[in-house]
Amino acid sequence: MRANKLGLNWIYLAAAALLALPSLAAAQQDPNSQQGSAQPATQPAPAQQAAAAPAPAAAMHGPVRQESHIGKLTGHSETGRKLYFRFCWGCHGFHGDGNGENAPYLNILPRNFVAATFKCRSTPTGTLPTDQDLYNSLGRGLNNSNMPSWISLTDQQRVDMVAFIKTFSPRWQNEKSGDPINVPAEPTLTVESIKHGQELFQKLECWKCHGQEGRGDGPSASTLTDSNDQPIRPYNFAAGSRFKCGVTNRDLYKIFITGLDGTPMPSFADVVKPDEAWDLVHYLRTLQVNKKSPELALWMSTKDGAAIVSAQKISGTPTGAGINQ
Amino acid sequence: MTLCLSMRRRFFSMASSIAFATLLAAVMLANSQSARAIPAFARKYGMPCSACHEAWPKLNNFGQTFKDNGYQLGNDRDAPIFQQPAYWPIALRITPHWHRESTSATDITNPATGLTTEGQLTTHGFDLTGLDILTAGTLAKNISFLLVPSADNTGAFHFESANVRFDNLLHTTWLNVKVGKFELDNIVSEKRILTLSGQGGFYQGYHFQPVTENGLYTFGIGDNQLGAEVSGHSRNDYTRYSAALLSSNDGNVGLPNGHGYDTFLTISQAFQAGSLGLQRVGAFAYIGRAPTYFTLTANSTAVADGLGQKSFTRFGAYGLWYYKKLDFTTMYIHGSDSAFLGTNTPSYADLPVGARKPTWNVGTIETHYTWSPQLILINRYELVRMSQQALPDLAGNLGDVDVLTFGYRYYPFISSRAGFAFHNEYSILRQRGTSPINGLDVTSSSLFLGFDFIF
Numbered sequence: 001m002r003a004n005k006l007g008l009n010w011i012y013l014a015a016a017a018l019l020a021l022p023s024l025a026a027a028q029q030d031p032n033s034q035q036g037s038a039q040p041a042t043q044p045a046p047a048q049q050a051a052a053a054p055a056p057a058a059a060m061h062g063p064v065r066q067e068s069h070i071g072k073l074t075g076h077s078e079t080g081r082k083l084y085f086r087f088c089w090g091c092h093g094f095h096g097d098g099n100g101e102n103a104p105y106l107n108i109l110p111r112n113f114v115a116a117t118f119k120c121r122s123t124p125t126g127t128l129p130t131d132q133d134l135y136n137s138l139g140r141g142l143n144n145s146n147m148p149s150w151i152s153l154t155d156q157q158r159v160d161m162v163a164f165i166k167t168f169s170p171r172w173q174n175e176k177s178g179d180p181i182n183v184p185a186e187p188t189l190t191v192e193s194i195k196h197g198q199e200l201f202q203k204l205e206c207w208k209c210h211g212q213e214g215r216g217d218g219p220s221a222s223t224l225t226d227s228n229d230q231p232i233r234p235y236n237f238a239a240g241s242r243f244k245c246g247v248t249n250r251d252l253y254k255i256f257i258t259g260l261d262g263t264p265m266p267s268f269a270d271v272v273k274p275d276e277a278w279d280l281v282h283y284l285r286t287l288q289v290n291k292k293s294p295e296l297a298l299w300m301s302t303k304d305g306a307a308i309v310s311a312q313k314i315s316g317t318p319t320g321a322g323i324n325q
Numbered sequence: 326m327t328l329c330l331s332m333r334r335r336f337f338s339m340a341s342s343i344a345f346a347t348l349l350a351a352v353m354l355a356n357s358q359s360a361r362a363i364p365a366f367a368r369k370y371g372m373p374c375s376a377c378h379e380a381w382p383k384l385n386n387f388g389q390t391f392k393d394n395g396y397q398l399g400n401d402r403d404a405p406i407f408q409q410p411a412y413w414p415i416a417l418r419i420t421p422h423w424h425r426e427s428t429s430a431t432d433i434t435n436p437a438t439g440l441t442t443e444g445q446l447t448t449h450g451f452d453l454t455g456l457d458i459l460t461a462g463t464l465a466k467n468i469s470f471l472l473v474p475s476a477d478n479t480g481a482f483h484f485e486s487a488n489v490r491f492d493n494l495l496h497t498t499w500l501n502v503k504v505g506k507f508e509l510d511n512i513v514s515e516k517r518i519l520t521l522s523g524q525g526g527f528y529q530g531y532h533f534q535p536v537t538e539n540g541l542y543t544f545g546i547g548d549n550q551l552g553a554e555v556s557g558h559s560r561n562d563y564t565r566y567s568a569a570l571l572s573s574n575d576g577n578v579g580l581p582n583g584h585g586y587d588t589f590l591t592i593s594q595a596f597q598a599g600s601l602g603l604q605r606v607g608a609f610a611y612i613g614r615a616p617t618y619f620t621l622t623a624n625s626t627a628v629a630d631g632l633g634q635k636s637f638t639r640f641g642a643y644g645l646w647y648y649k650k651l652d653f654t655t656m657y658i659h660g661s662d663s664a665f666l667g668t669n670t671p672s673y674a675d676l677p678v679g680a681r682k683p684t685w686n687v688g689t690i691e692t693h694y695t696w697s698p699q700l701i702l703i704n705r706y707e708l709v710r711m712s713q714q715a716l717p718d719l720a721g722n723l724g725d726v727d728v729l730t731f732g733y734r735y736y737p738f739i740s741s742r743a744g745f746a747f748h749n750e751y752s753i754l755r756q757r758g759t760s761p762i763n764g765l766d767v768t769s770s771s772l773f774l775g776f777d778f779i780f
Contacts, residue, residue: 079600086698087387090373090741102371102741105409141400146371148398151561152390154597242401 064173066166068131073159075131080164083157091146096168098228108145109228116169117227119260120245125267127178128171134162136246143242181257183250184274189282194299197283200276209234209264213312214287227262234265237287238312252281287312363459364779365416366391367741369408370398374744375698379652380734381744381779382517383693383701386595386603389512390562395469395492395501396462404466414462420748422775425449426523429768430760443762453478454521454775457485467492471507484578486549499557506551506576510567510591512607513643513656515547519693519703522771525730525752529707530641530658530687536724536759537683537715538662539669542582542615546639549576550589563595565607573614573634583630587613595645602647611639617663618671633672635663650695658687667715683715698739703750704731725757734777746777 068075084092093100096113103110111118120137121129138158141149150158166172187193201207209224211217214237226232235243244260245251256277259267272280285295286305289312299305367374374381377388384392397403427447434441455478461471469492475485488505508516513528520526531547552571558564573585593607616631641658667683670676691705709726732750753770760767 082697086373086375090367090371090376100371105371141398144401146398146400146402148370148400150387152386154603156597156600157602240401 064167066163066172068135068159068162068166070131070135070155070159070162073156075156075159075161075163077160077163077167080160080162081167083153083161084164087150087153088161096165102146106146107230108142108232109226109230110146112228113165113168115227115262116171117262119262121178121258121261122180122254123178123258124181124269125259125261128175130177130180131159131162134165135159138162140246142244143240144244181254181269183253183257184278186249186253186281187275187278189294189298191298191302191305193279193282194286194295194305195283196276197279197281200272200280201283204268204271204280206280210237213308214238214284224264226264232263237284238289241288241291249278249281249285252284253277256280363416363461364741364743365414365459365461366396369412369414369462371741373698373739373741374736375739378517379693379695380519380698380701380736381746383519384514384517386562390558393501393556393558393562393565394498395467395490396471397467397469397492403463405463414460416457416459416779418457418459418777418779420454420521420775420777421451422454422521422748422773423449423451424522424774425770425772427770430763430765432761441762443760443765449772456480459779464489467494497557498560501556503554503556504552506549506578507554508549509546509569509589509609509611510554510556510565511546511609512565512591512593512605512645513654513689516549519701519734520705520730520732520750520752521748521775521777522730522732522750522752522773524728524754524769524771525705525732525750525773528656528689529709529726529728530656530660530689533660533685533687533709533726535662535667535683535685535711535715536756537667537669537719541617541669542637542666544575544613544615544637546589546609546611546641550574550587551576551578552587554589563603563605564593566592571613573616573631581631582616583619583632585614585616585631585634587611598647601649602652603645604647605645606643608642609640613637613639615666617665617669618673633665635665635672637662637666652693652695654689654691654693656687656689656691658689660685660687662715664715677716679717680715681713681717683711684713685709685711699736700733702731702733705729720758723758726754728752728754732773743780744778748773748775748777 064077066077085094089100091100091102091106091110092098092113093103093110098110098112100110116128118129118133118137120142121127121133123129123133135158137147138153138161139149139151141147150161153161207218208220209216209218211221211234216234216236218234221234224232224234241247243251243255245255255265256268256272258269259265268277282295285293286299286309288296289309296309300309364374366372366377377384377391379385391398401407425447426449427445429445430443431446432441433444433446456476458474459471460473461469463469469490471486471488471490473484473486474482476482484506486506486508488503488507490501490503492501494500494502508514511531515528515531518526518528527547532545534543550569550571551574552569554567554569556565556567558566567590569589571587571589572580572582573587574580574582589609589611591607591609593605595603595605598604614634614636617633617635619631620629622629638661639658641656643654643656646653646655661682661684664670664676664680664682665672668677668680670680687707687709689705689707691703694702696702705728707726707728709724711721711724714721714723730750730752732748735747737745737747750773751771752773753768755766755768757766758764
């Protein structure tokens with residue numbers, strides 16, 4: 001009996017302690033009030049950058065709410081906000097400006113949502129991406145950066161996160177997303193198509209950045225910077241099997257036409273015709289010597305192609321991207 | 326009848342001793358509880374703890390996917406060659422705390438009189454948990470490792486985990502092979518349990534053995550085991566499976582049981598439920614064998630082999646149910662031991678009259694309210710019910726257990742460098758009929774107030 005009484009007393013004590021916590025936690029859980037203010041003290045460099053960056057939309061216009069729409073799902077920024085402050089703030093920062101506490105240690109800086117410039121889009125260069133584009137980036141991740149795939153989250157969570165990302169920049173209030181480009185059906189793969197792509201690769205001077213063999217080692221490669229004035233490497237076709245914005249031929253086609261905003265990779269929408277873009281796709285696939293593809297197989301069946309591919313013995317770069325790790 | 330009564334008294338006495346030993350072991354187990362939360366990963370990838378943990382050390386599905394991918398995010402930045410040379414994949418965890426342990430009925434000997442009576446024993450004071458040194462990561466792309474030298478709170482070291490994993494074999498996430506000492510593939514993980522106290526710091530269902538067993542064989546699904554595991558999962562980790570072949574040693578090194586192998590199988594499936602979150606159901610089975618007697622070396626100083634192996638099984642099913650900030654973990658386990666194991670009878674001897682295999686059922690419901698990534702409230706209730714005693718004349722409820730555990734963990738900051746939590750918890754356990762002298766119910770409680778930190 002005594003034991004039971006003692007037990008109950010301890011239960012009361014523990015319950016009281018339990019009840020006391022929520023008020024304390026409530027004061028802590030608002031990242032803008034607590035963690036946001038702590039951020040400059042621990043990370044002075046990013047905080048200084050943040051001061052120079054445009055103010056987030058929420059700061060300029062008060063609380064901003066956004067929705068996103070993917071299929072039948074509707075995302076709500078209020079829900080996405082909680083997810084953002086669980087998963088994303090470490091890199092993208094409390095204000096979405098890419099100045100999270102880890103930004104100084106990343107050699108591809110986190111996306112600045114305040115600037116609302118996105119690489120992976122289905123929309124013309126300079127326009128805002130669609131909700132689907134942002135949703136796809138969340139699910140796919142960005143290869144060769146610190147942005148992982150968030151496919152293990154639920155669809156609804158990713159849609160909510162897209163809605164919240166759209167609250168950071170006033171652009172989402174003042175502009176509509178661009179219209180997705182039309183990607184025509186892929187023509188039949190032929191040797192001629194590959195050879196024409198090879199000619200375009202020279203004519204459009206792709207080699208200046210990507211190198212003659214697509215190893216990302218062209219004469220301009222070391223001079224390139226992104227919109228943050230950070231050095232950026234061109235894609236190494238020889239080493240990589242995945243592109244930053246997808247893995248399919250359609251994804252590669254879209255990259256030509258939309259460009260990768262915020263990087264030196266321009267849009268070729270006004271320069272190449274759809275058939276020519278497909279020829280380029282076919283040729284670029286042959287530069288991916290580490291990845292089996294119909295294009296590579298066809299190319300290697302020709303005397304010229306086999307000679308070129310066999311010469312691609314060193315596929316790595318000083319960044320380590322091509323090292324078989 | 327005389328034999329039965331004698332046997333019953335013997336079992337009572339034995340059961341009482343074992344019950345107390347079990348309680349002590351439980352306290353020690355919990356105080357040296359090795360738990361996984363690895364800020365070395367946070368530092369490597371620049372992610373806050375909350376990215377992988379609902380509240381560390383409990384994983385969310387993103388963290389589980391990362392673990393199942395062999396500690397890889399899959400963005401081609403996982404291999405050591407991409408890390409800064411200064412990066413060192415080590416994390417340390419220890420929990421200074423104050424705790425109070427109380428047991429209602431313990432046999433206490435008065436040194437003055439030499440008389441042994443049954444009474445309440447309460448101790449309290451400042452203490453330490455064990456220390457975990459967690460090193461984990463990738464040796465190369467798709468070759469990952471986990472090494473956890475772990476000390477109990479006296480500083481005595483052992484290897485809690487030591488394994489190498491070959492990931493994404495044949496270029497598919499469905500085939501991974503792990504070899505060494507590792508935690509069984511428990512989605513309801515005891516290594517990532519949110520409770521730390523002596524009575525509440527482990528899952529009863531993972532360790533329960535009938536009180537009629539004398540400790541010749543000990544086993545816990547929650548214990549790390551030695552063996553090899555084949556596992557696989559879908560890209561989003563919603564579908565998972567694993568199959569392990571394990572040495573029948575309950576993770577103890579040096580082949581103490583001589584020979585014998587166990588099998589552990591798991592499967593689980595997650596599904597989306599709109600805005601409620603990700604739900605998961607799963608099942609597992611452990612089919613093991615344990616020796617009923619040992620042979621000794623010629624000079625009788627060491628165990629040569631464990632012989633007369635008899636089988637035991639654990640089958641379980643669980644669900645993780647999320648309703649926004651509230652989530653419930655429900656688990657059911659059915660356990661069964663051979664009659665030889667249940668009555669401590671060597672296989673070469675005759676079983677006691679009426680002996681049969683002991684069976685029992687365990688129910689667990691654990692509730693979390695994740696107020697924010699910085700505060701989680703925890704409540705767990707577990708019950709163990711014997712469905713069949715090893716001997717028919719034993720009370721049907723002998724050894725039945727009820728445990729209530731509740732508390733909270735509060736994280737004053739969330740960062741990608743370290744973890745720190747205020748951890749307050751209370752747990753109370755009642756076991757039927759196991760007091761050492763009178764065979765009364767034993768009530769034990771733990772109050773744990775601590776600071777859990779990991780760097």
